[in-house]
Amino acid sequence: MKKLILGIAIVSSAFLFGQKEDVNAKLQSANKAAMDAYNAKNYTAAAPKFLEVYNLLKTNGQEDKIYMYYAGISYALANNSDEAIKIYTDLINSGYTGVQTNYTAKEKKSGQVSTFDKNTWEVLKKSSDYTDFKTEQTPSVEPELYETLTTLLLNAKKNDEAAAIIEKGLAKFPNNAKLKDAQGTAYYQSGNTDKFVATLKEQLAKNPNDATNWYNLGVMQSKNPATSADAEVSFKKAIELKPDMANAHQNLVYTIIGDDSKIVEEINALRKTNSDEATKKIQIRKDRFAKALPYAEKWYQVDSNNIDAVSTLKEIYAVTKNTAKMAEMKAKEAELQAKQPK
Structure with a gap:
């Protein structure tokens, strides 16, 4: 589970609302049970007890959504996502902000500072026993x-749903970094690639030194032959910022080489009908592999025990007619294959 943002401290409350004795007793009991369970990290037990406090207060005309909020935190910590999602959605839709006004005063005799409800605080202002x-x-x-x-x-x-909530949140808090970071993930996972790419570009405009975002942008650009050149630039930028990013090296090599199996099929078909055109495509293929060679060697330096890096480099040496290096990579490939679990 991704890390949750649960920043507020949960504090026990005293109920001094002048309700019937049995209602106060239920409130005190439910509140104590909720706090005891929460402090014992028994979040599964704490969550419904916080909801019980909320519902008792609401029934008696003293609704306080902070207890619903506490219940949401507890459900989230208990990994009960369905219930937590329901509560957080309700809180957002209701406009809950959690902003509360604390009323404090200092008792002159003891010097102790205490918190009061607003009505009590107003009454105490008329007393000579309190100050500050x-x-x-x-x-x-x-x-x-x-x-x-x-x-x-x-x-x-x-x-x-996540993408929709993020958009709603960013409409209110446009500079929220956590929502901005999550937005790309939501768009990507929901298949909204255009918005994902737009989000990556927006983030890179603000922070051009984010290697991961350059890599992710390169991945998306490499999926479209029309933007493969852009993908190369993005992968190179990611490598420049983070030289040991093996995935960026790998994807850069694959982007330069292109869909080699398709190219080989085209060459084999042309050999039967148009040998001159086949020869041209063979040379173009060699040029691609030659261009990819230094990047493949860098990939191997970064991740020398990666069998894909070794096999790719072996193939490039074969196409570029470097038989000695091809033999070296072939031996390395066999060594790594021998270590693979049977």
Whole structure:
């Protein structure tokens, strides 16, 4: 499971709402059970208890969605993605931000600072027993709601839903880096390649030193023959930034060589009907392999025990008529094949 963004501390609350004694007793019991379970990391037990607190308060006219939020965190930590997704979706759709105003005052006699509900705090202002009356707003958790729901949806392979939530979140928080990073993943996994490529280019415009994004862009560009030259540039940029990125070396070599099996088929067919054209294509193929050679050698230097790197380099040496090097790679290939599990 991808790392969840669960940043807020869960704190116990005191219920002083003047409700009927049996309601207060149920609230206190459910709240204690929820906190005890959460602190014991028994998130499966904590989640429904936090929901019980929320529902009891709502029924008695004291709705506080922070307990729904606590339940969502607990379900997420318990790996109950379905329930967590439901709660986070409800919270986002309801406009919940988690912003609360804390009302504090200091008791003159003890010097202790305590937190009160607003009504009590207003009454105490008339008392000579308290001083230093202050209010403080807690930060919004709304960005974190979008980040966590995105992660939950991606983990659940609900990629289209994740993409929609990300777009909604970025409309409110356009500079949120976590949502921007996740957006490319959501587009790619949902098959929306055009938007994925656009996102990669946007991220690279902001941070051109991200080797992974250059590599991912190269992969997408290499899928279309019309943008294969662009793919070469992207892979080279990834290698420049991260010289040991074996996958970038590999994909650069494959992009330069192209679909060799198809080319060989074309050459074999032309040999029967147009030998001059076949000769031209043979030379073009040799030129491609010669161009790929230095990059294949770099790939082998970076990942010398990769049988694909060895086999590809062997084939390039064969096409470019370097028999000594081809024999060397053939021996290396046999050595690696012998080590493969039977």
